Amino acid sequence: MKHRIRVTAETALPDEEAVRKLIIECAEQVLRQEQVDFDSFIDVTIVNDETIREMNAEYREKDAVTDVLSFPMYEFYNGEPQEELEYDPEIDCVMLGDMILNYDRACEQAQEFGHSAERECGFLTVHSVLHLLGYDHEREEPDRLLMRKKEEENLAALGLVRPI
Secondary structure: OOEEEEEEEOOOOOOHHHHHHHHHHHHHHHHHHOOOOOOEEEEEEEEOHHHHHHHHHHHHOOOOOOOEEEEEOOOEEOOEEOOOOOOEOOOOEEEEEEEEEEHHHHHHHHHHHOOOHHHHHHHHHHHHHHHHOOOOOOOOHHHHHHHHHHHHHHHHHHOOOOOO
16 A cells, blocks of 8 residues: 655754654554555644644634644544545545644643653654544543554554653
8 A cells, every 4th residue: 555644844843854754654654553455645734833723723713722633534433434535636545634733732742741752743643643544532431542542552563652
């Protein structure tokens, strides 16, 4: 399968190439783990506090800074499509959706949680791609626990575990 992850930075990053590589690696890990068996595309944009606050207000009616936003193109439920997926000849695959990652907030949270910015960006990427595939921690408890389990499995496979 061909999974394309496009990463665009709209804010300054300390090492843009390393951040881009990390996000691509994390997104591809989730798609492999979830056995996504069709060519897919995810569009990732890295932004700052102000940009994500504006987007959160516009799209979710929450006027607050957040760490990541996920905009799925299709409805999935725990990894299973709930509608027919359409191949897009312009991008030569199925568009799964958009991910907006707030790098500023990721760095703040990494410091708060006592781990690296790399681990936090990895977590947010895994989290967002799982959302694109219909996992949701805000539904019933079994769904929340399943999503957390999937996050931890993917992060462990990537070597991005929390320090003890």
